Amino acid sequence: MAAEAVTICECFARDGLQHEEAFIPTETKVAAIDAFVALGFRRVEATSYSHPKYVPQFADADAVLQRVSRRPGTRLKATCPNLNAVRRAIAAQDAGHGPEEISLLVSATDSHSKRNLNRSRGEQWELVEAMAAEGAGRFVMVGTISVALGCPFEKQVPRARVLEDARRMAAAGVRHIAIGDTVGMGTPRSVRALFEDLARAVPDCTLIAHFHDTRGTAIANCVAAYEAGARYFDSAFGGVGGHPTKIQYGEGYTGNVCTEDLVAMFEGMGIDTGLDMSRLLDVARDCETMLGRTLRGMVTRSGLGLLEGAAAHV
Amino acid sequence: MAAEAVTICECFARDGLQHEEAFIPTETKVAAIDAFVALGFRRVEATSYSHPKYVPQFADADAVLQRVSRRPGTRLKATCPNLNAVRRAIAAQDAGHGPEEISLLVSATDSHSKRNLNRSRGEQWELVEAMAAEGAGRFVMVGTISVALGCPFEKQVPRARVLEDARRMAAAGVRHIAIGDTVGMGTPRSVRALFEDLARAVPDCTLIAHFHDTRGTAIANCVAAYEAGARYFDSAFGGVGGHPTKIQYGEGYTGNVCTEDLVAMFEGMGIDTGLDMSRLLDVARDCETMLGRTLRGMVTRSGLGLLEGAAAHV
Numbered sequence: 001m002a003a004e005a006v007t008i009c010e011c012f013a014r015d016g017l018q019h020e021e022a023f024i025p026t027e028t029k030v031a032a033i034d035a036f037v038a039l040g041f042r043r044v045e046a047t048s049y050s051h052p053k054y055v056p057q058f059a060d061a062d063a064v065l066q067r068v069s070r071r072p073g074t075r076l077k078a079t080c081p082n083l084n085a086v087r088r089a090i091a092a093q094d095a096g097h098g099p100e101e102i103s104l105l106v107s108a109t110d111s112h113s114k115r116n117l118n119r120s121r122g123e124q125w126e127l128v129e130a131m132a133a134e135g136a137g138r139f140v141m142v143g144t145i146s147v148a149l150g151c152p153f154e155k156q157v158p159r160a161r162v163l164e165d166a167r168r169m170a171a172a173g174v175r176h177i178a179i180g181d182t183v184g185m186g187t188p189r190s191v192r193a194l195f196e197d198l199a200r201a202v203p204d205c206t207l208i209a210h211f212h213d214t215r216g217t218a219i220a221n222c223v224a225a226y227e228a229g230a231r232y233f234d235s236a237f238g239g240v241g242g243h244p245t246k247i248q249y250g251e252g253y254t255g256n257v258c259t260e261d262l263v264a265m266f267e268g269m270g271i272d273t274g275l276d277m278s279r280l281l282d283v284a285r286d287c288e289t290m291l292g293r294t295l296r297g298m299v300t301r302s303g304l305g306l307l308e309g310a311a312a313h314v
Numbered sequence: 315m316a317a318e319a320v321t322i323c324e325c326f327a328r329d330g331l332q333h334e335e336a337f338i339p340t341e342t343k344v345a346a347i348d349a350f351v352a353l354g355f356r357r358v359e360a361t362s363y364s365h366p367k368y369v370p371q372f373a374d375a376d377a378v379l380q381r382v383s384r385r386p387g388t389r390l391k392a393t394c395p396n397l398n399a400v401r402r403a404i405a406a407q408d409a410g411h412g413p414e415e416i417s418l419l420v421s422a423t424d425s426h427s428k429r430n431l432n433r434s435r436g437e438q439w440e441l442v443e444a445m446a447a448e449g450a451g452r453f454v455m456v457g458t459i460s461v462a463l464g465c466p467f468e469k470q471v472p473r474a475r476v477l478e479d480a481r482r483m484a485a486a487g488v489r490h491i492a493i494g495d496t497v498g499m500g501t502p503r504s505v506r507a508l509f510e511d512l513a514r515a516v517p518d519c520t521l522i523a524h525f526h527d528t529r530g531t532a533i534a535n536c537v538a539a540y541e542a543g544a545r546y547f548d549s550a551f552g553g554v555g556g557h558p559t560k561i562q563y564g565e566g567y568t569g570n571v572c573t574e575d576l577v578a579m580f581e582g583m584g585i586d587t588g589l590d591m592s593r594l595l596d597v598a599r600d601c602e603t604m605l606g607r608t609l610r611g612m613v614t615r616s617g618l619g620l621l622e623g624a625a626a627h628v
Contacts, residue, residue: 003503152619184612185619188537189317189583215619216575216612217582220534223502254616261530268531269503298498298530302568305466305499305529 005272006226008263009043009208009234010036011256012287013064014079016236017057018048020291026060026067028290033068033076035283040275045234046076046099049085062088066097075100075140081117082127086134093138102135103142104128104174108162111153112146112182125168132172143169144178144210149194150185159194163201170202177205178234181221182242183254184214188224195228210234211257212242213296218257219265226271235259237287238295260284260297268307277304319586320540322577323357323522323548324350325570326601327378328393330550331371332362334605340374342604344381349597351385354589359548360390360413363399376402380411389414389454395431396441400448407452416449417456418442418488422476425467426460426496439482446486457483458492458524463508464499473508477515484516491519492548495535496556497568498528502538509542524548525571526556527610532571533579540585549573551601552609574598574611582621591618 013033017024029047036044046068052059061078068076078099080086085102092098106124107113113121128143135141148162166177179194186194191209198207209225209232211218222233235257242254260280263273284300327347331338343361350358360382366373375392382390392413394400399416406412420438421427427435442457449455462476480491493508500508505523512521523539523546525532536547549571556568574594577587598614 150619155619183619184616185582187579187582188534214612214616215578216533216572217579219530220502220537220579223534223537258530264529265501265531265534268499268501298528302498302528305464305469305497 003269003271004231005274006266007042007232008259008273008275009045009077009232010041010259011045011234011236012036012238012240012259014045014048014058014077015234015242015256016238016240018055018241020057023057023059024290026063029060029064030067032287032290033064035286037069037071037074038276039279039283040273042073042274043075043077043101043232045103046078048079048081049088050079050081051084062092062097065092065099077101077103077142079103079105080131080135081105083131083134086131089135090138099139101140101142101176103144103178104131105144105146106165107146107151108148108157108165109151109154112151115153116146129172132174136173140176141174142176142178142208143172143174144180145169146180147182148179149181149190150183152183159197162194163197166198166202166205170205175205176208176232177202178208178210181211181218184212184218186211186221187217188220191221191224192228195225195230199229206232208232208234212254213239213257214242214254219262222257222262223265233257233262235262237284238291238297238300240287240291240295255296258295258297260299264299264304264307277307280304317583317585318545319588320580321356321546322573322587322589323359323391323546324355324573325359325548325550326350326552326554326573328359328362328372328391329548329556329570330552330554332369332555334371337371337373338604340377340381343374343378346601346604347378347382347390349600351383351388352590353593353597354587356387356588357389357391357415357546359417360392362393362395363402364393364395365398376406376411379406379413391415391417391456393417393419394445394449395419397445397448400445403449404452413453415454415456415490417458417492418445418449419458419460420479421460422462422471422479423465423468426465429467430460443486446488450487454490455488456490456492456522457486457488458494459483460494461496462493463495463504464497466497473511476508477511480512480516480519484519489519490522490546491516492522492524495525495532498526498532500525500535501531502534505535505538506542509539509544513543520546522546522548526568527553527571528556528568533576536571536576537579547571547576549576551598552605552611552614554601554605554609569610572609572611574613578613578618578621591621594618
């Protein structure tokens with residue numbers, strides 16, 4: 001039984017590394033991104049144009065984008081936290097080494113917006129609309145809605161507000177909308193309900209599932225999003241990323257859904273990821289070498305046997 | 315939206331501990347089982363009547379069952395690998411401290427049967443039928459079909475063979491059938507297809523999802539089984555259990571699906587587990603203390619925020 005293919009965005013180099021304490025050398029980041037592109041990812045989150053004072057990890061954003069290999073059909077994404085960041089992306093593009101995608105961020109709750117972005121939702125929305133106007137026609141713009149499935153401060157997030165945010169993104173000319181389960185409070189049921197409603201609310205937009213595995217539900221939530229029609233997923237090798245401290249987010253570890261486990265499952269279900277499966281685990285192991293520690297991938301240790309076992313049932 | 319409740323069998327004390335290198339003291343096992351019963355589990359896998367020479371961890375099977383607290387409505391299960399084990403269960407029952415459930419085991423592949431049970435499938439089936447005849451009318455009998463979703467040696471397992479095994483269990487008078495994804499080779503797609511077919515093949519039987527998280531898919535597979543109609547699940551606190559060695563199973567770590575994460579997700583989906591949620595994480599932490607190491611539960615570290623966040627979407 002053929003199933004519709006998925007497009008996975010590898011987020012290791014940005015969302016994955018953002019909270020690493022040590023600065024990862026530029027050449028390591030470049031090697032990682034080159035490996036992701038070679039593996040077949042059509043979308044790779046490469047860096048962030050954050051101010052180096054706030055996020056020193058990405059002080060080398062320009063250098064990274066200048067040095068990485070490009071491949072036709074693969075888009076590199078850079079996070080843009082403010083208007084100046086969009087202007088840096090534009091300058092890089094004019095100089096021939098810009099990202100193909102930029103991401104703009106709002107929080108679904110005011111408490112999270114103030115804590116994470118240092119601005120109220122109202123202020124952030126004004127900013128996002130200005131950024132979207134600036135980037136229009138130049139970039140694929142990804143509007144990310146954080147804490148869309150639960151907020152560590154306000155807990156419940158009304159679904160109507162996420163739908164309203166998605167419509168506002170669409171009205172601002174954004175055609176890719178990422179739904180962030182920032183602290184892993186979604187369940188297969190809430191994910192399915194939200195994605196079904198979103199498909200009706202913004203039918204012209206591509207929905208992206210950006211899920212964290214804080215509570216062990218990320219892979220199940222990806223399945224639910226797929227069943228509700230989502231075909232774009234964000235993930236990070238080794239399940240790295242997020243905010244490990246309780247200080248910023250109220251509760252603990254919040255890594256991204258793990259690329260190698262998600263990809264193995266999709267492929268085992270007969271869902272094409274477009275990736276070179278013969279090299280998936282090599283890249284997963286290289287990511288562990290890069291960070292100098294064992295990461296959270298299960299298939300990295302147990303192997304891809306799932307693919308063969310599941311084939312009988314596809 | 316009300317959803318049908320689930321019955322979870324806590325497997326920490328048997329499947330979970332079977333491959334612990336150190337002998338866990340009898341009083342620790344008894345305290346664990348008592349805590350599980352107090353938490354509200356209606357089924358608890360308590361021990362195994364394996365020969366102490368082969369599985370020294372359960373040399374204290376009789377003592378454990380003699381000392382644990384009983385609670386009306388809660389059934390304790392003991393694994394019975396052979397006819398002598400069933401006779402020990404009967405003697406214990408006659409003495410007033412028997413298990414309410416016994417489990418009988420077949421492998422869906424001959425290679426796994428020989429490696430795990432030291433008998434061909436044919437020999438094992440004869441044995442299981444004799445055991446079922448001996449236990450009939452005394453115990454709730456659980457027929458477990460191992461490697462039902464993929465075998466580390468033969469890889470693909472024909473679905474027709476699992477259906478045939480289930481019918482043969484039913485014909486032997488077994489009314490509870492556990493589907494073992496022993497090395498985590500199932501995917502939501504293969505699980506759903508198998509459980510839908512099983513519901514048609516053995517409509518009078520209660521199906522139990524017994525999944526291992528070797529490849530990160532166990533929670534997603536439980537959701538798929540639920541959607542296909544399964545309401546009984548096996549799990550272990552901390553995701554312990556299985557065979558960590560490559561020697562016996564060809565590939566690595568194979569712990570049970572993690573109780574605390576599974577329960578948190580089900581409750582977050584509005585699916586009642588009947589458990590005391592205010593004490594779930596205390597018991598999870600006690601299990602870590604018992605084994606003297608950090609186990610695999612995610613909510614044990616991140617908290618149950620999911621319940622509050624998801625409530626808006628139920």
